[in-house]
Amino acid sequence: MPDPERATTPPPSNTATTAPRDAASRAEGLPIRHVLPELLGALERHGSAVLTAPPGTGKTTVVPLALAEAGLRVVVAEPRRLAVRAAARRMGVSYTIRGERQVGANPMVEVVTTGVLLQRLQRDQELAGVDAVMLDECHERHLDADTALAFLLDVRDTLRPDLRLLATSATADAQPWADLLGGPIVAATGASHPVEIVWAPPPRPVAPPHGLRVDPALLSHVASVVRRALAERDGDVLCFLPGVGEIAKVAGMLAGDVEHVLQVHGQAPAHVQDAVLSPGPGRRVVLATSVAESSLTVPGVRVVVDSGLAREPRTDHARGLGSLTTVRVSKASATQRAGRAGREAPGTVYRCWSAAEHDRLAEHARPEIALADLTGFALQAACWGTPDASGLALLDPPPPAALSAAQRTLEALGAITSPSPASDARAQVTGRGRRMAPAGVHPRLARALLDLGPEAAEVVALLSEQLPRDASDDLVEVWRAARRGGTGFAARWRQESARLRRTATEANRTAQAGTAQASTAPAGTTAEGRATSTSLTGDALAGMAVALAFPERVARRRGGGYLMASGTQAQLPDGSRLQTAEWLAIAVADRPTGSASARVRQAVVIDEATARAALEPTTEDEVTWRVPPGERRGDVSARRVERLGAIELSSTPLKDADVRDAILHGLRTEDVLTWTKQAKDLRDRLAFCHRAVGAPWPSMDDLVGLADQWLEPELSRARRRADVERIDVASALRRLIPWSERLDEVAPERIEVPTGSQVRLDYSGDQPVLAVKLQELFGWQETPRIAGVPVLVHLLSPAGRPLAVTADLASFWREGYRHVRAEMRGRYPKHPWPEDPLTAQPTRRTKRSTP
Numbered sequence: 001m002p003d004p005e006r007a008t009t010p011p012p013s014n015t016a017t018t019a020p021r022d023a024a025s026r027a028e029g030l031p032i033r034h035v036l037p038e039l040l041g042a043l044e045r046h047g048s049a050v051l052t053a054p055p056g057t058g059k060t061t062v063v064p065l066a067l068a069e070a071g072l073r074v075v076v077a078e079p080r081r082l083a084v085r086a087a088a089r090r091m092g093v094s095y096t097i098r099g100e101r102q103v104g105a106n107p108m109v110e111v112v113t114t115g116v117l118l119q120r121l122q123r124d125q126e127l128a129g130v131d132a133v134m135l136d137e138c139h140e141r142h143l144d145a146d147t148a149l150a151f152l153l154d155v156r157d158t159l160r161p162d163l164r165l166l167a168t169s170a171t172a173d174a175q176p177w178a179d180l181l182g183g184p185i186v187a188a189t190g191a192s193h194p195v196e197i198v199w200a201p202p203p204r205p206v207a208p209p210h211g212l213r214v215d216p217a218l219l220s221h222v223a224s225v226v227r228r229a230l231a232e233r234d235g236d237v238l239c240f241l242p243g244v245g246e247i248a249k250v251a252g253m254l255a256g257d258v259e260h261v262l263q264v265h266g267q268a269p270a271h272v273q274d275a276v277l278s279p280g281p282g283r284r285v286v287l288a289t290s291v292a293e294s295s296l297t298v299p300g301v302r303v304v305v306d307s308g309l310a311r312e313p314r315t316d317h318a319r320g321l322g323s324l325t326t327v328r329v330s331k332a333s334a335t336q337r338a339g340r341a342g343r344e345a346p347g348t349v350y351r352c353w354s355a356a357e358h359d360r361l362a363e364h365a366r367p368e369i370a371l372a373d374l375t376g377f378a379l380q381a382a383c384w385g386t387p388d389a390s391g392l393a394l395l396d397p398p399p400p401a402a403l404s405a406a407q408r409t410l411e412a413l414g415a416i417t418s419p420s421p422a423s424d425a426r427a428q429v430t431g432r433g434r435r436m437a438p439a440g441v442h443p444r445l446a447r448a449l450l451d452l453g454p455e456a457a458e459v460v461a462l463l464s465e466q467l468p469r470d471a472s473d474d475l476v477e478v479w480r481a482a483r484r485g486g487t488g489f490a491a492r493w494r495q496e497s498a499r500l501r502r503t504a505t506e507a508n509r510t511a512q513a514g515t516a517q518a519s520t521a522p523a524g525t526t527a528e529g530r531a532t533s534t535s536l537t538g539d540a541l542a543g544m545a546v547a548l549a550f551p552e553r554v555a556r557r558r559g560g561g562y563l564m565a566s567g568t569q570a571q572l573p574d575g576s577r578l579q580t581a582e583w584l585a586i587a588v589a590d591r592p593t594g595s596a597s598a599r600v601r602q603a604v605v606i607d608e609a610t611a612r613a614a615l616e617p618t619t620e621d622e623v624t625w626r627v628p629p630g631e632r633r634g635d636v637s638a639r640r641v642e643r644l645g646a647i648e649l650s651s652t653p654l655k656d657a658d659v660r661d662a663i664l665h666g667l668r669t670e671d672v673l674t675w676t677k678q679a680k681d682l683r684d685r686l687a688f689c690h691r692a693v694g695a696p697w698p699s700m701d702d703l704v705g706l707a708d709q710w711l712e713p714e715l716s717r718a719r720r721r722a723d724v725e726r727i728d729v730a731s732a733l734r735r736l737i738p739w740s741e742r743l744d745e746v747a748p749e750r751i752e753v754p755t756g757s758q759v760r761l762d763y764s765g766d767q768p769v770l771a772v773k774l775q776e777l778f779g780w781q782e783t784p785r786i787a788g789v790p791v792l793v794h795l796l797s798p799a800g801r802p803l804a805v806t807a808d809l810a811s812f813w814r815e816g817y818r819h820v821r822a823e824m825r826g827r828y829p830k831h832p833w834p835e836d837p838l839t840a841q842p843t844r845r846t847k848r849s850t851p
Contacts, residue, residue, distance in 0.1 A: 030058035031188045036066050039166075039186045043067075043132070047156065048165040048183030050174045055339025057188045059168050060136055061090045068108035072131035072164065076111045079142040080291050082264070086277050087111045087136075090297075098440050099499045114144035119438060121151045122383055125159060132164035138177060139169040139332065141367035141395075147380055150392040153180070154384070170339070171332050173364070176395055193342040195304075200225050201354040209309060209326035211592050214246055218352070222307050223253035225350050226285055230258070233348050235302025236284040240337050242309040242326050245469055247287045254285060264288040272488075290333070297343045304341040304349040306334060308357075312365070313372045324590075330365040331358070367396050374398055375443050378406035382416050382429040383437045412551070413447045435507045439500070448548040449504050450511075452541065457501035458482075459545040461493050463587055464500075467602065473576050475546065475587050475602045476539050543606035546585035547614030553586035554611045556647045559629075561597065562586075565615055565645025570598040581605040585614070608649070615644045623657045625666035634670055635721040636662045663718055667704045672724045679729035684763035685747040686736060691766075692787040693746060696738040710735040746787055754780050754842035767792040767807070774803060774820070775832060778840040783809045795820075798828045813837050 032053060042049040053059040060076075060083075067074045078084045081097045088095035088111040093104035095111040112120075114135070120127065127133070135149055149167065156163045167177050178185045207215040222239065229237050241247050247263045254261055264276050264286055276286055279299045286298055290310050310333060311324045329337070334351065341347025351358070369377070377398065381389045387407070389398055407427060410416045415433030419426055436446035441464045449460045462479055468489050471478045482493045536544055547554050553570075555562035561571045562584055570589060572579050578600075588601035619642045626637035638657040642649040666672050675683075689697035698706060707715055714727045737743050747768070750758040755776040762769040768786045771794040783806070784791045790807045797803050803820050806812040817837055825833040832847055834840035 030062060032058040032062045035186050035188045036063070039063065040066065040070055042184050042186055043164045043166065046183040047161070047163070048181040049167075050177045050181060050183060050185045051166060051168045051188070052174045052185060053168065053170065053188035055170050055336060055343065059170075059188065060087050063166070063168070064093070064109045064111075064134055065091060065106070067132050067134070067164075067166075068106065072108070073129060074109045074132045074134060075117065075127075075130050076109065076134045076136060077114045077117045077145065077148060078111060078136050079114055079140055079145055081113060082291050083137070084111045084113055086297070089277060099495050114142060114148050115440070117148045118144055118151070118380060119440065121148065121155070122380070122437060125151075125155055127155065127160065127163065130163070132166065134166045134168065136168050137170065138167040139171045139173075139364075141365070141369070143368040143372055143374075143377055146367065146369055146394055146396075147377055147392075149180070150394050151384060153393045154391070170336055171364075173332075180393055180395060193344070193346045195338050195342040195346070196348045197338065198348060198350045199355050199358075200228070200350045200352055201357070202352065209242075209328075211325055212243070212245075212311075214242060214309065214326055216249075218307065219246055219249050220253065222305065222352055223250050225305050225352055226250070226254060227257060229303045229305055229348070229350050230283065230285070233303045235345070235347070236280065236286065236298065236300040237303045237305060238286045238288060238298055238301045238340050239305040239307070241287055241289065241307050242311050243289060243324070246307070246309075247289070248469070251287055258283075258285045260284040262286045265291055290337075298340065299344070301340055301343065302345060302347045304337055304347065306337045306349060306351050308334070308351065308353045310365070313368070328361060330362045332364045334358070334361065369394070369396055369398055372402075373442075374402045374406040375409045378403060378410055379415055379429075379433060379437055379443050382410065382427065383434060387416060387427040387429065410443060413443055415443055415447075431511075435510060439503050439507070441500070442549075444549040448545040449500060450507055451548050452536070452545055453508060454501045454504040455536070455541060456545045457504055458493075458497045459542045460500050460549075461497040463546070463549060464496060465489070465493060467588070471602065473573055473600060473602055474578055475604045476542050478602065479542060539605065540610070543585050543604040543610050544614065546587045546604050547606060547610055550586065551615040552645060553589060554606070554615055554644060554647070555584045555586055555603075556611075556644075557582050562600075563647055564598065565611075565647050567646035568598050569596065570600050572600045572603075576600075578603055578605060583607055583611055585610070611644055611647075617649060618643050621654060621657065622651075623654065623659055623662050625662045625669065633721070634666055636666070636719065638662070659719060660715065663715065663724060664704055664707060666721065666724070667707070672721060673727060673729050674725050675729055679733060681749075681763070682730050682733050685743060685749070686733065688763040688768065688789075689741075689743070689746050689787070692789050696740065697746075698736050706736065748786070751784060751786075751791070753777060755844050757844065761786070761791070765792070769794060771796060773798060773800070773844070775843050777809065778832075778834070778837045778842040780842070781810050781813070781838060783807055797824060798831045 035051075039049060039051060051059055051063065064074045064076050076087065078087060084095050084097050088102070088104060091104070091106065091109060091111075093106045093109040093111060095102055095104070096116050097113050098115060117133070133152055135145055138145055138149070149165075152163070152165055156165060165181055165183075167181060169177065174185050202218060202221040204217070206218040206221070209215075222241065226237055226239055239250065241250060244263075244265050247265060251261050251263055260280055260282055262272060262276055262284060264272065265288065276298055284300065286301070306329075308329055309326055310329045312327050314325050338349035341349050378387070378389070381387060381392060384392075386392055389403065407416065410433065411418055411427070413436070414430060415436055416427045416429050432450065435450060436443050439446040439449055441449070441460060445460045445463050449456055459475075459479065462475065462482065467478060468487070472481075482490045484490070485494070552566035553564050555564040555570055558569075561569050564570050564586065568591075570586060578584060583606045584600070584603040585606045586598075586600055586603045589598040590601065591598050619640065621639075622641045623636070623638045625634050627634035636659045638654040638659055639651040640654055641651045683700055686697065687700040690699050698709075703710070710732050711727070714732060718724050718727075747763060748761065750760050751770060753759055753770075753772055753776050757772070757776060759770060759772050762771065767789055768791045770784070770791045774795040774797070777793070777795070783793060792805065792807050793809060794802055795804045795806070795812070803824065804812060804816055806816070821833045821835075830846040832840065832843060
C-alpha cells in the first residue's frame with residue numbers, strides 16, 4: 001500500500017528554499033562541536049549511541065548534517081509537527097508530516113514525525129535507503145517514539161545490523177536508553193548561555209489545578225509576570241501555559257499592553273508557526289503549550305515565563321473515556337522550558353512558583369505509555385507481529401489493564417482475532433486490521449472510514465482533529481462550519497479530508513483485490529464490520545460514522561441525561577440544542593474529575609435504526625430481583641429483554657420463569673418476610689439454642705441459606721414479593737427445630753417464679769433475660785439457669801421500672817437489696833420491703849391486699 005503520508009501530499013514543487021550549510025559551519029560556537037568526532041566514532045563502532053546535550057547545544061540540527069557529511073542517509077524523527085518544520089527549515093532538508101511533504105535542498109536528511117516513521121516501518125521494515133535513524137528528544141517519552149525505537153531495535157537485530165540508531169536527550173538521565181540500545185552515552189556538557197532563575201510565586205495562594213480548571217488568579221498572575229519581564233529584561237518573551245484555553249485568556253489580559261502576541265500550540269495555523277520561527281519586527285510575547293519545550297528555537301527569545309503547569313492524558317479504561325488533566329510540571333520539564341531562554345544569548349526564566357515548591361516537584365514526567373489509550377499502540381504491535389507487546393524492547397512495559405482494554409476494543413473492531421486459551425493461540429491481526437493501521441487515525445476512526453468508504457472522510461477528519469474551543473456540541477453544525485471555510489481549522493480539516501478520502505479509496509481497492517469473503521449477512525452488513533453504506537448523506541452519514549467509531553457511546557435518553565451503551569450516564573451542557581433528541585451518537589466525551597457521569601462535548605442526533613446498525617442487539621431472559629428507579633422496595637422481575645449494551649430497547653413478561661433465585665436475592669438484600677413478634681421471639685430462642693448447645697440446633701445467622709429447610713413449600717409457590725410477605729414466618733421457623741429435640745425443654749418460652757407467675761423470657765441478647773418485679777422473687781436464692789446459661793434477672797419496681805440487673809441473686813440479696821430497700825420503701829410504701837427478703841413471702845400484691 002502506498003505511504004498514506006506521501007500519497008496525499010503536495011507535489012514536489014513545494015521545495016524548501018533554505019540553502020544547506022555543512023555541519024562544521026553550523027557547529028561553530030556550539031558545544032556540540034566538541035563531541036561530533038566521538039559521536040561518529042561510537043556509531044561506527046557500536047551501531048548505536050545516546051547523545052545527551054542541554055537545550056541550545058545544536059544536537060537537533062548539527063548532528064544530522066554531520067551524519068550526512070559522513071555519507072549516511074538520515075531520517076530524523078521528532079515528536080511534534082512544529083518541531084519537524086522548524087528543524088527541517090533550519091537545516092534546509094526535506095520533511096514529512098501527516099498530509100504534508102516538502103522537499104529540501106539536501107537529499108541526505110529527512111525530518112519526520114514519529115507517527116510517519118511508524119507507518120514507514122510497518123510498510124518497509126528494512127527501511128531501504130536509510131542508513132541511520134535519529135530519535136530526537138527521546139526523554140519526552142511519547143508513545144510513538146517509544147514504539148518506533150522498539151521496532152527499530154527489532155529491525156536491527158533481525159534484518160538490518162548495519163542500521164545506525166541514535167537517541168538524543170536533553171537530560172542527563174540516559175543510562176536506561178544506553179542499556180536498551182546497547183551503545184555508549186556521548187555527552188555534550190555545558191549550556192550555550194547561562195539562564196538566570198527568578199522565583200515569582202503568586203502574592204496570595206491560588207487553588208491547585210483540578211481537571212482542566214486552572215485558577216483565574218494564577219492566569220492573572222502569569223500575565224502580570226509577563227509584563228514584569230518585559231519591563232525588567234530585553235528580548236522576546238516565551239510564556240508556557242498548559243492549554244489553548246489558558247493561552248487565549250492570557251492573550252486577552254495582555255491585549256493593549258503588548259503589540260505582538262503569538263499563540264502557539266499543536267493546532268496553530270501554519271502561518272502562525274512560521275511567524276514564531278522567524279525574527280519579529282519588534283518585541284514579541286509567544287504564548288505556548290509544551291509544544292515549544294524541546295527541539296525548537298524561537299528567535300529573539302531571551303526570557304521564559306513558566307506557569308509551571310502542563311496537560312497529561314488520563315484514560316478511564318472501564319468506561320472507554322479519555323480526558324486531559326492539568327498537572328504540575330516535572331523538574332526535567334522545568335529545566336527544558338528554562339533552556340529556551342538561553343538558546344541564543346544569556347537569558348532569564350521567571351518561574352511562577354517558589355523554590356520550596358520546586359523541590360517538591362517530580363523528577364520526571366510519567367511516560368505516555370503509562371497514561372494513554374493504548375488502542376493505537378496495540379494495533380501497531382499486532383501488525384508488527386507481537387499482539388501482546390511481549391517481544392518489544394520498551395523502556396516501560398504497557399500497563400496490563402490498559403493493554404487488555406485496548407485489545408478488547410480491537411477485537412470488537414475486527415482488527416485482531418480473539419486469543420484461544422484452549423490452544424494457547426495468541427491474538428493475530430486480521431486483514432481488516434492491516435488495512436486500518438495505515439489510515440493514520442485512531443483504529444476506531446479507521447473502522448468507520450473502512451466501513452463507510454470515502455464518503456465518510458470528512459466526518460472522520462473532524463473526529464481526528466482537536467476541534468476549536470468554541471465548537472458547537474452538535475458535530476453536524478461543526479461540519480457545516482468547516483465546509484464554509486475561512487479558518488485555519490477549516491483549512492487543516494480540508495487537507496486531512498482529502499488524505500483520508502484517498503486512504504479509504506486505496507483500502508477499498510486493496511480489500512477488493514484480496515480474497516472475496518463469503519457472506520451470509522443481510523444487506524447493509526459485512527462479515528468484518530457491523531454496517532456499510534453507499535447511500536448515507538448529511539446527518540445520517542455523520543451519525544453512522546460516529547456510532548461505528550464509538551459504538552459504546554451510542555446513547556438513549558434516560559431521566560435528565562443519556563445512558564450510553566457502555567452503562568455510563570452522560571450529560572449534555574446546559575442550553576444544548578441536542579437536548580430534545582431521543583438517541584445520540586457521542587463523538588467526544590470526557591469524565592470530569594470526581595464525577596460519575598460523562599460530559600458530552602460533541603454528538604450527533606441518530607435514530608434507533610442507526611444505533612442497531614452500529615451495535616449488535618442482544619436478547620436474554622432476565623429473572624432478577626429489581627428495584628425500579630426512584631423506589632426503595634424491589635420485586636421479582638421476569639422479562640425477555642432486548643438491549644444495546646446497557647440500553648434497554650424492549651421487554652416482554654416471562655410467565656413460567658423460575659423465580660426462586662430472584663426471591664432468594666430479595667431475601668438477602670431486603671426485609672421481605674413479615675416478622676411478627678411471635679416470629680422474632682422464636683428466632684431468638686432458636687439462636688440461643690445454637691449458641692448454648694450447638695448441633696443439632698442450626699445457626700440463625702444465614703436463614704436464607706437454610707431456605708430449603710424451613711421456607712418450603714411456601715417458597716416454591718411464591719411468584720412475587722406479596723407472596724413472600726404473606727408467609728407465616730413463625731410456623732415456617734418451627735421446621736428448623738431438630739426432630740430429636742424439644743424446644744420448650746432446651747429454651748422454655750416462660751419460667752415460673754416464686755409467686756407462681758409464668759414470666760416470659762427474652763432471648764434476644766447473649767443471655768436469657770427475666771424481667772420481673774422484685775417482690776415476686778422473695779425467697780429465691782439461686783439464679784435460674786437455661787441450658788446451663790445463667791439467666792440475667794432484671795429486677796423491676798412496683799411501677800415496672802428497672803431497679804437492678806444481676807446474674808447472681810444471692811449476691812444481690814446480701815449486698816444490693818438494702819440499698820434498693822432504703823431508696824424504694826419511701827417511694828412505694830404500700831408494697832412490702834422486708835429486712836430479710838430470703839424469708840419473706842413472695843407477692844404480686846400490696847401490703848393491704850396481701851392475705
